[in-house]
Amino acid sequence: MSTIINIENLSKTYHRDAEELQVLKSINMQVENGEFLALMGPSGSGKSTLLNMIAGLDTPTSGKVTICGSELSQMNESQLAGWRSQHVGFIFQFYNLMPVLTAYENVELPLHLINLSKEERDKKIRLALNLVGLPDRMDHYPNQLSGGQQQRVAIARAIVTDPSIIVADEPTGDLDRKSAEEILNLMVRFNKELGKTIIMVTHDPHAAGRAHIKKHLDKGTLNGA
Amino acid sequence: MIIKLIARNVFRHKLRAILTILGVAIAVSSFGFIRTVITAWYIGVEASSSNRIVTRNAISIGFPLPLAYKNKLESTPDVLEVTYANWFGGIYKDPGNFFAQFAIDPVSYFNVYPEYEVRPEQMQAFLKDRSGAIVGQKLAERYGWKVGDIVPLTGTIYEGDWDFTIRGLYKGAKKSADETIFFFHWKYLDERVAEIFPDFTGNVGFYIATIDNPDNAALVCQGIDERFKNSANETLTETESAFQLSFVTMSSAIISSLEIVSFVIIAIIMLVLANTMVMSARERTSEYAVIKTLGFQPGFIYAMIVGESLLLSSLGALLGLLITFPIVNGFADAVGSFFPSFDISTMTLIAAVIATLVVGALSGIMPAIRAAHLNIIDGLRQLS
Amino acid sequence: MKLPLNYSAKSLFVRKTTTIVTIFGISLVSFVYAAVLMLSGGIKETLVQTGSPDNAIIIQRSSITETTSSLTRDHANILKSYPGIARNAEGRLIATPEVMVIVNLKKKDSDDMVNAPLRGTETNVFDLRQNVKLIEGRMFTPGTSEIVVGAAARRNYEQCKIGDKLFFGKREWNVVGVFDAGRTGFDSEVWGDTEQFMQAFRRPLYSSMTVKLTDQEAFENYQALADNDKRLRVDVKQEQQFYADQSENIAGFIRILGTVVTTIFSIGAIIGAMITMYAAVANRTREIGTLQALGFSRKSILLGFLIESSLLAMIGGLIGLLVASGLSQFSISTVNFDSFSEMEFRFSLTTETITNVLLFALFMGFSGGFLPAVRAARLKVVDALRSV
Numbered sequence: 001m002s003t004i005i006n007i008e009n010l011s012k013t014y015h016r017d018a019e020e021l022q023v024l025k026s027i028n029m030q031v032e033n034g035e036f037l038a039l040m041g042p043s044g045s046g047k048s049t050l051l052n053m054i055a056g057l058d059t060p061t062s063g064k065v066t067i068c069g070s071e072l073s074q075m076n077e078s079q080l081a082g083w084r085s086q087h088v089g090f091i092f093q094f095y096n097l098m099p100v101l102t103a104y105e106n107v108e109l110p111l112h113l114i115n116l117s118k119e120e121r122d123k124k125i126r127l128a129l130n131l132v133g134l135p136d137r138m139d140h141y142p143n144q145l146s147g148g149q150q151q152r153v154a155i156a157r158a159i160v161t162d163p164s165i166i167v168a169d170e171p172t173g174d175l176d177r178k179s180a181e182e183i184l185n186l187m188v189r190f191n192k193e194l195g196k197t198i199i200m201v202t203h204d205p206h207a208a209g210r211a212h213i214k215k216h217l218d219k220g221t222l223n224g225a
Numbered sequence: 226m227i228i229k230l231i232a233r234n235v236f237r238h239k240l241r242a243i244l245t246i247l248g249v250a251i252a253v254s255s256f257g258f259i260r261t262v263i264t265a266w267y268i269g270v271e272a273s274s275s276n277r278i279v280t281r282n283a284i285s286i287g288f289p290l291p292l293a294y295k296n297k298l299e300s301t302p303d304v305l306e307v308t309y310a311n312w313f314g315g316i317y318k319d320p321g322n323f324f325a326q327f328a329i330d331p332v333s334y335f336n337v338y339p340e341y342e343v344r345p346e347q348m349q350a351f352l353k354d355r356s357g358a359i360v361g362q363k364l365a366e367r368y369g370w371k372v373g374d375i376v377p378l379t380g381t382i383y384e385g386d387w388d389f390t391i392r393g394l395y396k397g398a399k400k401s402a403d404e405t406i407f408f409f410h411w412k413y414l415d416e417r418v419a420e421i422f423p424d425f426t427g428n429v430g431f432y433i434a435t436i437d438n439p440d441n442a443a444l445v446c447q448g449i450d451e452r453f454k455n456s457a458n459e460t461l462t463e464t465e466s467a468f469q470l471s472f473v474t475m476s477s478a479i480i481s482s483l484e485i486v487s488f489v490i491i492a493i494i495m496l497v498l499a500n501t502m503v504m505s506a507r508e509r510t511s512e513y514a515v516i517k518t519l520g521f522q523p524g525f526i527y528a529m530i531v532g533e534s535l536l537l538s539s540l541g542a543l544l545g546l547l548i549t550f551p552i553v554n555g556f557a558d559a560v561g562s563f564f565p566s567f568d569i570s571t572m573t574l575i576a577a578v579i580a581t582l583v584v585g586a587l588s589g590i591m592p593a594i595r596a597a598h599l600n601i602i603d604g605l606r607q608l609s
Numbered sequence: 610m611k612l613p614l615n616y617s618a619k620s621l622f623v624r625k626t627t628t629i630v631t632i633f634g635i636s637l638v639s640f641v642y643a644a645v646l647m648l649s650g651g652i653k654e655t656l657v658q659t660g661s662p663d664n665a666i667i668i669q670r671s672s673i674t675e676t677t678s679s680l681t682r683d684h685a686n687i688l689k690s691y692p693g694i695a696r697n698a699e700g701r702l703i704a705t706p707e708v709m710v711i712v713n714l715k716k717k718d719s720d721d722m723v724n725a726p727l728r729g730t731e732t733n734v735f736d737l738r739q740n741v742k743l744i745e746g747r748m749f750t751p752g753t754s755e756i757v758v759g760a761a762a763r764r765n766y767e768q769c770k771i772g773d774k775l776f777f778g779k780r781e782w783n784v785v786g787v788f789d790a791g792r793t794g795f796d797s798e799v800w801g802d803t804e805q806f807m808q809a810f811r812r813p814l815y816s817s818m819t820v821k822l823t824d825q826e827a828f829e830n831y832q833a834l835a836d837n838d839k840r841l842r843v844d845v846k847q848e849q850q851f852y853a854d855q856s857e858n859i860a861g862f863i864r865i866l867g868t869v870v871t872t873i874f875s876i877g878a879i880i881g882a883m884i885t886m887y888a889a890v891a892n893r894t895r896e897i898g899t900l901q902a903l904g905f906s907r908k909s910i911l912l913g914f915l916i917e918s919s920l921l922a923m924i925g926g927l928i929g930l931l932v933a934s935g936l937s938q939f940s941i942s943t944v945n946f947d948s949f950s951e952m953e954f955r956f957s958l959t960t961e962t963i964t965n966v967l968l969f970a971l972f973m974g975f976s977g978g979f980l981p982a983v984r985a986a987r988l989k990v991v992d993a994l995r996s997v
Contacts (some may be wrong), residue, residue, distance in 0.1 A: 240887060241884055241887060241888070244880050244883055244884050244887075245880075245884065247880055248877050248880040248881060248884075251873055251876050251877045251880070252873075252877050254873065255870060255873040255874065255877075258869065258870075258873070259870065262866065283713075284710070284712050284713070284777060284778060284810065285710070285711045285712050285713045285724060286711075286724075286949075287676055287677075287710065287711045287949070288710070288810070314677060316671070320673070320857075323858075379671050380671060381671050381672050381673050381674075381677055382672070382677040384669050384670050384671055384672070384842060385671075422679065422814075424813075457811070459779070461713075471721075471722065474721045474722075475723070475724060475943070475944035475951075476943050476944055476946075477721070477943070478941040478942065478943040479863070479943055482941075483866075486641065486870060489637060489641065490874075492637070493634060493637060493874065493877055493878075496630050496633060496634045496637075496881065497634070497877060497880065497881055497884075499630065500626075500627055500630045500631065500881060500884060500885065501884060503626050503627065503630075504627055504884070504888050552869070552873070555869075556865070556866075556869055559865050559869075
């Protein structure tokens with residue numbers, strides 16, 4: 001297996017007024033292609049910041065983040081945006097669906113960033129919604145769906161562009177046990193069947209248990225487990 | 226306590242508060258502006274004196290009356306003094322330079338119009354110069370004229386080129402007095418007419434007379450018109466204010482559309498304020514729920530929201546009044562000569578402030594009702 | 610890399626109240642702007658159409674209106690003797706000296722008086738003014754107290770139906786016909802026999818003479834002849850120009866007033882749109898963060914919000930325009946400051962007005978939306994995602 005994520009000596013410092021807050025301290029981490037990794041740790045441990053670095057949402061203060069062969073720390077903002085649209089799929093705790101768009105349109109959203117014909121788009125959207133088991137909810141708006149269903153739409157949105165990495169930030173944090181189970185099952189399935197590399201931040205040990213590897217962050221340093 | 230809450234709430238969204246105040250201010254100033262335009266239209270009516278009546282040809286103002294009517298008018302009971310004037314309608318350099326020019330009988334005219342004050346030595350100089358002129362102070366300022374300057378006019382009714390020498394300036398004793406008129410000798414006009422159209426001499430545009438008792442005006446007017454009934458030139462006599470008003474009603478269509486627009490403006494103030502208040506109130510739903518939970522009465526919430534709306538509107542009104550002045554002055558420069566006087570009246574300012582405050586209170590009421598009757602449980606739920 | 614249009618469009622209707630309020634505000638401003646353009650356009654149109662391109666009007670030198678101008682019979686004869694005047698089918702010169710006076714008539718359904726323009730003319734006037742047609746009754750008989758009235762005159766003045774009697778110049782006049790002069794100043798006039806009017810008003814002078822010329826070249830010749838004739842002191846003007854000049858003051862006044870009012874209003878509307886769009890950005894911070902995370906660039910987010918506010922404004926503009934287009938059914942009758950006579954104007958809706966109003970609405974939406982859109986685009990993705 002090849003290394004898809006390579007993090008070397010990553011540090012992140014925030015400045016708030018005169019105070020300096022070092023959130024990440026010289027992190028080194030490699031993730032193999034097709035891996036399912038759970039990042040755990042108490043709040044304030046820096047796990048979300050690390051996730052943001054991997055997703056190309058935030059830039060490191062020092063160190064290198066190389067993902068799929070691209071050195072993220074060298075990219076400017078619009079390059080990062082373009083890179084994200086091709087390589088990363090996002091799953092958020094609060095789903096973050098556009099309330100004004102239907103399930104179908106929400107899944108379609110990232111496809112607007114890629115040049116595709118209408119037919120190709122339609123095919124991909126239907127496939128993604130089928131994979132998450134919601135082919136009959138396409139024309140529903142988010143507020144007409146349950147939390148679990150909304151998160152499944154969000155997962156469909158994350159995989160519709162066929163990214164190599166899926167980044168999930170507390171994907172089950174806002175869900176009941178049954179829905180959470182469904183979501184985790186979907187993620188495991190996409191990891192196994194489609195070979196997606198998944199990085200999941202969670203503090204639910206049960207959710208973390210479904211991943212291959214668990215890593216703990218505490219006060220900005222990584223403890224492999 | 227409530228004052229503190231209102232004051233802090235108003236500027237919680239600084240940008241929004243500033244924008245709202247600005248929006249209200251702009252609407253208030255345009256309201257003031259349009260009202261000023263409407264007032265300017267009526268300036269002639271306002272300047273009228275209740276003891277003056279105007280006699281003109283019954284056909285229309287464009288037709289003259291014979292000079293011989295002067296004696297007849299003077300002999301009418303209740304009439305004190307009679308004077309006359311002709312509209313000259315000359316052009317000074319460019320047709321855009323509009324101002325009123327009247328050929329007058331000098332002595333009687335200034336007796337009938339005591340509000341036009343001329344210094345005695347200047348009056349003497351004017352009386353001595355056949356082609357002299359007396360001009361309003363404002364008019365002289367507008368074109369930079371001084372006593373002794375020669376003003377050339379091109380006649381549009383009385384054709385030819387006319388040169389007048391300014392012999393004096395007049396000042397209005399009342400604020401409403403029009404200080405933009407150009408007066409010259411009727412005799413001079415008549416002499417020139419005799420050269421071109423000898424058949425048309427001795428014509429007077431209209432007569433103005435003072436009467437001893439304003440309450441008698443209607444009867445006096447009727448008496449004069451009856452006297453000239455079936456004569457060669459029938460007359461139409463009315464009070465000076467009715468005469469002036471007839472000019473205003475000619476453009477009544479324009480004035481009424483302006484009035485409509487001024488109400489539209491009030492609607493706009495309402496929209497801007499209501500928009501902000503609805504938005505703020507909705508964002509603070511959970512806070513209102515907390516306040517109610519603490520045991521405050523709905524009246525407190527009313528006072529809070531309406532108070533905030535009133536504060537916004539009064540700040541807007543204040544700023545609006547301040548910017549009304551430059552706007553009005555700018556417009557006065559642009560249309561300059563169109564109105565003899567273009568001043569913002571106190572009434573306009575008061576009307577603008579009252580309208581804004583009423584609108585301010587009204588725009589607060591709708592969101593206040595919603596907030597005051599809010600179900601606490603629903604409101605609190607928004608907190609999470 | 611564009612945000613889908615339906616995202617912008619649908620987002621507008623999430624916040625129904627403020628969106629509707631803002632649209633209403635913009636439509637009010639667009640309406641006022643459209644009304645002003647339509648009115649000043651209508652005034653211009655009316656006065657320009659009053660003149661015919663081949664006609665020349667001769668008035669006393671420096672006179673601005675016909676009512677203040679005088680020409681003697683001798684002058685008229687001299688003016689008829691110049692070459693270049695067209696002839697009608699019977700071979701008669703098309704040259705009509707006319708007398709123009711203003712009389713006070715009662716306004717319909719009101720106690721107000723109007724300055725009604727009265728034109729003494731000849732029965733062959735239709736050769737001169739081919740856009741004027743008799744639509745009811747018949748032409749007046751020369752030498753009698755018969756008159757015909759324009760369609761707008763019949764609409765706006767009391768006692769102007771066929772069979773009615775009008776009283777002016779110490780005589781009674783019988784209305785025997787109605788003519789339609791389209792959207793021209795003539796439509797508000799009352800026409801009768803020149804000689805009869807001269808007698809009634811004891812004014813043995815013409816006001817003006819209008820001639821139909823054979824062609825454009827003839828006009829210049831004709832003008833030069835009149836200018837150089839020592840017996841005359843007159844101005845020769847193209848009829849169209851003459852009437853167009855009379856629209857300058859009133860159309861200019863309405864335009865300036867209207868511009869001031871709409872400028873002030875539009876600032877108000879821009880502020881309204883700004884408040885709405887700022888609130889939209891604030892409420893959708895997390896949505897914006899998500900869009901950025903998905904890979905939408907700052908530029909496309911900026912564009913998305915600009916499109917949203919432009920859409921808002923376009924809807925407002927269209928509503929304003931739609932309501933204003935209803936105005937073209939109406940006309941207003943008012944005094945023209947230049948000629949001091951009553952004239953009926955219509956609100957005229959041209960494609961130019963439509964484009965101007967829509968562009969103006971777009972401008973309001975764009976300016977109102979720009980700063981909020983910049984704020985949206987500048988949100989930091991990490992912070993935006995964290996916002997509730």
